[in-house]
Amino acid sequence: MKIREEMTRLVGEYETSGQTQKCFSESRGIGFHKFNYWYRKLQREAAHPGGFHKIECQGARPSGDCRAELVYPNGVVLRIDRPEPELLSRLIRMY
Structure with missing residues (x-):
């Protein structure tokens, strides 16, 4: 079984176990930090499937100028004005 499949299965078991991550990972012979890494990784992926965030273009301006607005989950x-794709990519990954 591949590591991703194994960790996905274990995270599912953990969520129904009622144990702390530390107790669960120790009982399965997995390092706590490794298990915690995979738990957080799978939680992030579930929150943002595909790793993409939707970007909408609203009200194109006649001059061709573009504006972007990023709204982070914390309210920021x-x-x-005139965002470059590389800049947007870096700003999205910052959160």
Whole structure:
């Protein structure tokens, strides 16, 4: 079985076990930090399937200029004139 499949199965078992991550990982012979890494990784992926965030273009301007607005889950809003794709990518990954 591949590591991802194994860890997905174990995270599912953990969630129904009622144990702490430390007790669960020790009982399965897995290092706590390794298990915690996979738990967080799978939780993030479940929250954002495919790893993509939706970006919508609203009200195209006649001049061709573009503006972007990023709204982070913590409420921070970034408004950017003429955003470059690379800049947007880095800003999205910052959160």
